[in-house]
Amino acid sequence: MxxxxxxxxxxxxxxxxxxxxxxxxxxxxxxxxxxxxxxxxxxxxxxxxxxxxxxxxxxxxxxxxxxxxxxxxxxxxxxxxxxxxxxxxxxxxxxxxxxxxxxxxxxxxxxxxxxxxxxxxxxxxxxxxxxRSTHAMVFAPGRAGLDGVRTPEDLLALPPATLKALRIGVYDRSPASQWLVRHGLVDNGVPYNMLSPDPQQYPGEIIERDLVAGRIDLAIVWGPIGGYFAHRVKEPQLRVLPMASEPGVKLxxxxxxxxxxxxxxxxxxxxxxxxxxxxxxxxxxxxxxxxxxxxxxxxxxxxx
Incomplete structure (x- = not known):
């Protein structure tokens, strides 16, 4: 610091x-x-x-x-x-x-x-x-069987094998982590350190670095971060899906x-x-x- x-x-x-x-x-x-x-x-x-x-x-x-x-x-x-x-x-x-x-x-x-x-x-x-904003899913539609996903409900309705294979990047202790727990997707989570001691770390790394490179298939982040960095990425084209709060998970x-x-x-x-x-x-x-x-x-x- x-x-x-x-x-x-x-x-x-x-x-x-x-x-x-x-x-x-x-x-x-x-x-x-x-x-x-x-x-x-x-x-x-x-x-x-x-x-x-x-x-x-x-x-x-x-x-x-x-x-x-x-x-x-x-x-x-x-x-x-x-x-x-x-x-x-x-x-x-x-x-x-x-x-x-x-x-x-x-x-x-x-x-x-x-x-x-x-x-x-x-x-x-x-x-x-x-x-007022909300958390959002960010992903490349052409990867990991996500072509038809246009709502969070579509994601949850994917074939079990496709859903089980997804690597979902989330910041630890965030509402996104709670969402994974609620939907039985904890094993899919790829946690990112919310409080990194590195002052050069920036919020969009999860998208610009790991999502683009294919290290994760989907990220769930605070909406302003998702919208901004998805728009900044030119290849692959990324989709941003705002999420709604659910019982027990405020997003x-x-x-x-x-x-x-x-x-x-x-x-x-x-x-x-x-x-x-x-x-x-x-x-x-x-x-x-x-x-x-x-x-x-x-x-x-x-x-x-």
Missing amino acids: TTPRSAGGPRHRIHTVLAAALGLMLGAGLVTAAGAQPAAAPAEARSALRVCMDPNNLPFSSVDGQGIENRIAEIFGRALGLPVTYYTFPNRMAFIRNTLRYKLPGADYPCDVVLGVPVGFDQVAVTRPYY DFEMAMGVRHGERDWKQQIEGLIDSRRGEIEAVLRDYQVPLLPLSAPLAQARP
């Missing part, structure tokens, strides 16, 4: 912590009028929109500003009239402690918002959600942003941006091939 460092610039973050949070713990914020503009006074008190970011976490974030969260941060920065700066740290279990809640010796916190935390994540004050989650507990005004301001820039946010998500589901009705207010 590297030492936290700063990265600036207007163009300059989730899989491991997200997956751990979803796997291990498996609130929207205060509601304002739809389309409301953020209050001006808090924005004027800030010199920059300071974002906590993983530098190597596509499709969510990257040090060169090519991730979903980088794009959304730019939208928010323009709306606030502020430059966007980043404080980077590999997204592992200690990510929040080493970014959002890390107070520099004799100075202030280095960043003020995390873009991309699951609703219900209690290490931060969670805003209202800005998108879809609403994603929000996080600020420090007690920063009520800042949280409300971020929520105002989520509301007023919702169309732009959705356009970014679609650009990155994120499988989107409708957001649920507003939930109870999260703890400020």
Whole structure:
């Protein structure tokens, strides 16, 4: 794990912590009028929109500003009239402690918002959600007898010999692992370490490296990862099948942003941006091939 460092610039973050949070713990914020503009006074008190970011976490974030969260941060920065700066740290279990809640010796916190935390994540004050997605199957239809698979139910209906032979890549302790257990496919699972100590590991390796090379026949991953990396692979052509939650296995989650507990005004301001820039946010998500589901009705207010 590297030492936290700063990265600036207007163009300059989730899989491991997200997956751990979803796997291990498996609130929207205060509601304002739809389309409301953020209050001006808090924005004027800030010199920059300071974002906590993983530098190597596509499709969510990257040090060169090519991730979903980088794009959304730019939208928010323009709306606030502020430059966007980043404080980077590999997204592992200690990510929040080493970014959002890390107070520099004799100075202030280095960043003020995390873009991309699951609703219900209690290490931060969670805003209202800005998108909802689900886990997805990713595979090459021309391999392993998967030509006719167009829904998860089709997969389960494959001939027993074909189904038994499948090698299914999943991140350990994730909802995908639970899905394998529920359907009696544990022996098919090829586990991947969710919390690798290697800061260069990135979420899409399971697709770009092992699925493409034929080391596994199918991967079950968080939808934004599946959509983005399947679209990036040109050969073989890959199919992405969003999955629905089942009794005892929750596969879809609403994603929000996080600020420090007690920063009520800042949280409300971020929520105002989520509301007023919702169309732009959705356009970014679609650009990155994120499988989107409708957001649920507003939930109870999260703890400020």
